[in-house]
Every structure is written in structure tokens, then in C-alpha cells.
Amino acid sequence: MEQDIESYFEQKGVKPTANRILVLKALRGEEHPVTLTDLELTLSPMDKSSIFRVLTLFLEQDIVHAFEDGRGLLNYELCGSEGPCDRRDEHIHFYCESCRQSFCMEDLPLPEMELPEGYTPHSLSFVIKGECPRCRRQHESD
Ligand SMILES: [Zn+2]
Ligand SMILES: [Zn+2]
Numbered sequence: 001m002e003q004d005i006e007s008y009f010e011q012k013g014v015k016p017t018a019n020r021i022l023v024l025k026a027l028r029g030e031e032h033p034v035t036l037t038d039l040e041l042t043l044s045p046m047d048k049s050s051i052f053r054v055l056t057l058f059l060e061q062d063i064v065h066a067f068e069d070g071r072g073l074l075n076y077e078l079c080g081s082e083g084p085c086d087r088r089d090e091h092i093h094f095y096c097e098s099c100r101q102s103f104c105m106e107d108l109p110l111p112e113m114e115l116p117e118g119y120t121p122h123s124l125s126f127v128i129k130g131e132c133p134r135c136r137r138q139h140e141s142d
């Protein structure tokens with residue numbers, strides 16, 4: 001595992017520092033995309049600004065990508081691809097307004113969009129808001 005993390009960082013062009021390893025492990029342990037606040041809880045007592053610095057580097061080095069959830073908060077998730085972040089690696093997200101969780105719709109790729117000349121996209125958010133199956137079942141049994 002340790003070895004695997006080091007070679008992963010190497011291939012992404014990132015030095016494996018203690019904090020970076022901890023953040024990567026936390027992200028790998030998550031089932032859903034996470035916010036900075038979620039990570040702060042998981043990684044306590046690491047402070048928020050250290051986590052944020054690591055995430056910013058991870059974004060630059062294509063280790064994670066980020067999108068805004070239904071509250072406008074940035075969610076982070078690990079890139080699936082080996083090399084540079086591939087657009088095909090990104091997908092639509094579903095945000096449940098009841099449990100405030102983001103879900104990956106991995107089988108729903110982002111639609112291809114042709115931007116007018118001169119516009120350079122840096123990130124793209126495609127979030128559907130609603131209720132997840134679990135919350136829906138709970139409502140029905142109320
Ligand atoms: Zn990516
Ligand atoms: Zn829900």
C-alpha cells in the first residue's frame with residue numbers, strides 16, 4: 001500500500017510528503033465525493049489550511065477533480081485515469097437535498113460541449129438535485 005502510494009505520486013509528479021499521503025488515503029477511503037469540511041473531520045487534527053494546500057496541489061496535478069454540489073460547496077474526488085485528468089473521467093453528479101450527499105453517476109458522462117472561440121474552461125459542474133433512493137424510501141415509510 002505504502003509502496004503503491006509512492007509510485008502513484010511519482011507518476012503524477014508529486015513528492016510524497018506525510019500530509020499528502022494522509023489526504024490521499026482519506027480520499028481513497030471515501031465512498032462519496034467529499035468537501036473540505038468532511039476531510040477536516042476525517043483528518044483531524046490536521047488543520048484546514050494544510051488540507052486545502054494539499055487539495056490545491058492535487059487539483060493542479062490531476063490527482064483529484066472538483067465540482068460544486070447543490071449547496072455551491074466544492075466537492076473533491078479522485079481522478080480515475082492514470083495520466084492527466086481526462087474529461088471522460090468526469091461524470092454527472094446527483095446531489096441529495098435530504099441527506100446532503102453527492103453521488104457519482106459514473107455511467108453518465110458529461111455531455112460534449114463546444115464552447116465559442118476564446119473561452120477556456122477550467123472546471124465543469126453538472127449536478128442534478130433531488131432525493132436519493134434511501135431518503136426516498138424513508139419518506140415513503142413516514
Ligand atoms: Zn479527473
Ligand atoms: Zn439522500
Ligand SMILES: [Zn+2]
Binds near residue numbers: 033077091093104105
Ligand atoms: Zn464522481
